[in-house]
Amino acid sequence: MDKRVGKKTVVFQNPPEIIGGYNVVGPKEGKGPLNAHFDYVLPDTYYGKKTWEKAESAMIEMAMNEAVKKHKLAADDIDYVLAGDLLNQNTTSNYALRQIGRPFIGMFGACSTMALTAAVGAMLIDGGFAGKVLCATSSHHETAESQFRMPTEHGNQRPLTAQWTVTGAGCLVLGKGESGSGQGATIHITAATLGCAIDYGQTDANHMGASMAPAVADTLLGHFYDMGTGPESYDLIVSGDLGNLGLELLKELLDKSGFHTLDNIQDCGCLIYSADQDVHAGGSGCGCSAVVLSGYLLDRLRKKELRKILFVGSGSLHSKDSLLQGESMPGIGHGVVIEVMDH
Amino acid sequence: MDKRVGKKTVVFQNPPEIIGGYNVVGPKEGKGPLNAHFDYVLPDTYYGKKTWEKAESAMIEMAMNEAVKKHKLAADDIDYVLAGDLLNQNTTSNYALRQIGRPFIGMFGACSTMALTAAVGAMLIDGGFAGKVLCATSSHHETAESQFRMPTEHGNQRPLTAQWTVTGAGCLVLGKGESGSGQGATIHITAATLGCAIDYGQTDANHMGASMAPAVADTLLGHFYDMGTGPESYDLIVSGDLGNLGLELLKELLDKSGFHTLDNIQDCGCLIYSADQDVHAGGSGCGCSAVVLSGYLLDRLRKKELRKILFVGSGSLHSKDSLLQGESMPGIGHGVVIEVMDH
Numbered sequence: 001m002d003k004r005v006g007k008k009t010v011v012f013q014n015p016p017e018i019i020g021g022y023n024v025v026g027p028k029e030g031k032g033p034l035n036a037h038f039d040y041v042l043p044d045t046y047y048g049k050k051t052w053e054k055a056e057s058a059m060i061e062m063a064m065n066e067a068v069k070k071h072k073l074a075a076d077d078i079d080y081v082l083a084g085d086l087l088n089q090n091t092t093s094n095y096a097l098r099q100i101g102r103p104f105i106g107m108f109g110a111c112s113t114m115a116l117t118a119a120v121g122a123m124l125i126d127g128g129f130a131g132k133v134l135c136a137t138s139s140h141h142e143t144a145e146s147q148f149r150m151p152t153e154h155g156n157q158r159p160l161t162a163q164w165t166v167t168g169a170g171c172l173v174l175g176k177g178e179s180g181s182g183q184g185a186t187i188h189i190t191a192a193t194l195g196c197a198i199d200y201g202q203t204d205a206n207h208m209g210a211s212m213a214p215a216v217a218d219t220l221l222g223h224f225y226d227m228g229t230g231p232e233s234y235d236l237i238v239s240g241d242l243g244n245l246g247l248e249l250l251k252e253l254l255d256k257s258g259f260h261t262l263d264n265i266q267d268c269g270c271l272i273y274s275a276d277q278d279v280h281a282g283g284s285g286c287g288c289s290a291v292v293l294s295g296y297l298l299d300r301l302r303k304k305e306l307r308k309i310l311f312v313g314s315g316s317l318h319s320k321d322s323l324l325q326g327e328s329m330p331g332i333g334h335g336v337v338i339e340v341m342d343h
Numbered sequence: 344m345d346k347r348v349g350k351k352t353v354v355f356q357n358p359p360e361i362i363g364g365y366n367v368v369g370p371k372e373g374k375g376p377l378n379a380h381f382d383y384v385l386p387d388t389y390y391g392k393k394t395w396e397k398a399e400s401a402m403i404e405m406a407m408n409e410a411v412k413k414h415k416l417a418a419d420d421i422d423y424v425l426a427g428d429l430l431n432q433n434t435t436s437n438y439a440l441r442q443i444g445r446p447f448i449g450m451f452g453a454c455s456t457m458a459l460t461a462a463v464g465a466m467l468i469d470g471g472f473a474g475k476v477l478c479a480t481s482s483h484h485e486t487a488e489s490q491f492r493m494p495t496e497h498g499n500q501r502p503l504t505a506q507w508t509v510t511g512a513g514c515l516v517l518g519k520g521e522s523g524s525g526q527g528a529t530i531h532i533t534a535a536t537l538g539c540a541i542d543y544g545q546t547d548a549n550h551m552g553a554s555m556a557p558a559v560a561d562t563l564l565g566h567f568y569d570m571g572t573g574p575e576s577y578d579l580i581v582s583g584d585l586g587n588l589g590l591e592l593l594k595e596l597l598d599k600s601g602f603h604t605l606d607n608i609q610d611c612g613c614l615i616y617s618a619d620q621d622v623h624a625g626g627s628g629c630g631c632s633a634v635v636l637s638g639y640l641l642d643r644l645r646k647k648e649l650r651k652i653l654f655v656g657s658g659s660l661h662s663k664d665s666l667l668q669g670e671s672m673p674g675i676g677h678g679v680v681i682e683v684m685d686h
Contacts, residue, residue: 003471004422008446010472051668079347080537087662088431088490090451091670094540094660098673103351103537105463106660106675108433108449120448120463127470128346129353147431194423194446197437317437317449319430325394327434330441332449 006226008193015188016125017177021294022067024059026167032273037295045142045167056140061096063171064136071173078102079130082117085138085286092138111241113137114290115313115334119192121174131176138169139285148205148320161207163243163269163284170290187301191337195219197317199330205323209246212314215331217253219312223335231262235306240289240314241269243282268292289313307340349569351536358531359468360520364637365410367402369510375616380638388510399483404439406514407479414516421445422473425460428481428629435481454584456480457633458656458677462535464517474519481512482628491548491663504550506586506612507622513633530644534680538562540660542673548666552589555657558674560596562655566678574605578649583632583656584612586625611635632656650683
């Protein structure tokens with residue numbers, strides 16, 4: 001059966017259920033406005049490890065293990081783990097996966113990885129290839145700063161356009177949805193629109209919102225076109241980590257395409273920190289949208305404060321080396337529709 | 344419909360067809376024994392670009408574009424591009440995808456990426472989410488040396504256990520298989536077994552065969568167990584890029600598990616260079632198994648010299664940074680069964 005709608009979108013035949021999730025954040029994120037929605041707040045950014053890289057790997061491992069335990073599953077119940085991160089050669093995920101012992105699909109979508117893994121994970125379940133999957137990603141402020149910009153120890157001043165990489169790891173458990181029968185309501189991924197690499201020529205690694213906004217706009221417009229919908233069809237459209245400036249650019253781009261600015265657009269990078277936390281343009285990193293989705297957004301869906309959201313992870317597809325070679329920063333946006341279904 | 348068999352394997356209901364492929368290699372690979380099976384041999388390793396990284400990106404872009412053209416398709420016929428590579432943040436693929444303009448699923452499997460993208464691409468087609476997909480990957484000797492070991496300009500001596508990273512890019516076009524009707528025979532992906540991250544504690548980046556062999560053995564044994572088969576069920580079992588030493592280790596591990604050494608096991612890293620090309624332990628890199636599969640192996644399947652092969656891509660999941668922090672090198676093996684089907 002063909003599940004494609006239009007040129008970029010798929011609609012699931014038996015929408016996979018988001019059984020639940022687990023997230024771990026750093027101390028700064030724990031002091032932010034979404035504190036009540038995090039499962040575990042680290043006391044410090046080292047998590048008992050000698051390096052920040054090892055701490056990040058331990059965080060994603062914890063998120064995966066605890067997500068399995070929290071939903072009374074065993075590792076053996078998981079058919080595939082879809083995971084990726086920002087570090088060179090995906091090492092955060094790779095090293096964590098040694099301990100999980102289940103087939104591993106490594107993915108790269110930069111900061112859009114939560115949405116990418118959720119979209120592909122849902123396809124594997126709806127396609128009959130998996131009963132349950134884990135979708136996980138992470139970022140760590142100190143590992144990202146050192147790899148993409150300057151080591152934290154360098155103490156350089158950040159421009160106001162810069163976003164603050166979230167220290168956090170999030171994991172979703174997706175399943176076939178048979179647990180839904182008998183319960184009041186369950187949460188499902190009903191459609192997915194994967195994005196293209198879009199490059200508007202932005203070259204400033206301290207202004208990633210500008211590289212990602214056009215890609216998110218492209219995915220949103222593609223989704224609206226394929227589905228015959230518009231922003232008004234969703235209780236909330238939530239982008240991954242455009243930050244304050246990127247979100248403004250997204251609204252401008254949508255506006256120019258005839259979808260006028262609405263109150264129901266938000267961004268995980270704007271939600272995760274409060275104004276007094278001095279993060280400049282907002283949060284970023286794979287962990288940003290991962291912990292906001294697996295915590296705050298799932299909680300609001302469970303309470304039926306939101307019943308249908310369009311979650312579009314956003315990523316900037318550059319490396320430090322590519323920028324040093326004079327390249328620009330292509331962006332990407334991957335979207336999933338998440339809905340509450342009553343039984 | 345549940346397509347899972349055993350704990351790790353899926354069997355496709357309507358086995359996706361390998362419509363064809365295209366590959367590009369560097370001059371050294373072009374002088375090797377598989378020369379007749381390459382579509383394009385670069386005159387030099389720069390391909391008219393200022394850096395080797397840009398050359399690698401141009402190579403994978405060429406492989407994707409030419410694969411589409413060669414099979415009389417348009418970019419718009421492609422529903423998803425699944426691609427990944429060895430460079431930090433997947434930049435080879437990311438920058439190439441700007442030009443392709445189709446939804447992009449970024450993947451990371453280190454040198455196993457050809458098999459990983461083929462397995463997941465086949466799932467997306469058999470699951471009803473795509474009509475046609477591209478599966479592509481690449482590596483470049485000079486970009487890999489600089490990133491994982493020492494810059495080529497450094498001129499350091501390579502130990503005899505080291506493999507030579509292949510300069511090459513390969514792309515497969517997968518489709519639903521409707522083109523098969525009326526033709527004599529077509530080539531299909533009939534099953535897939537995705538692997539786990541397996542770590543035997545190997546730490547030497549100049550001996551990657553030893554980190555990958557246990558992971559390939561684990562995937563092969565899992566596949567045999569799930570399918571109730573053994574090595575004798577396949578005309579050829581071909582690993583990704585274990586090299587001479589890794590292939591010996593794989594045979595030893597299989598032997599100890601009761602699957603005694605057979606003539607029908609080969610390795611892409613052993614096939615791609617001749618003994619007089621002085622590559623020490625053989626070829627490696629994502630491009631190695633990609634160009635051997637999309638060239639030599641597809642050609643032999645087309646001629647029906649081989650009718651059923653088990654292709655297991657192998658990857659070492661480390662980074663230079665992780666080794667500097669004292670980590671070992673987990674390996675991974677992803678397998679697909681490729682069969683000729685008569686009509």
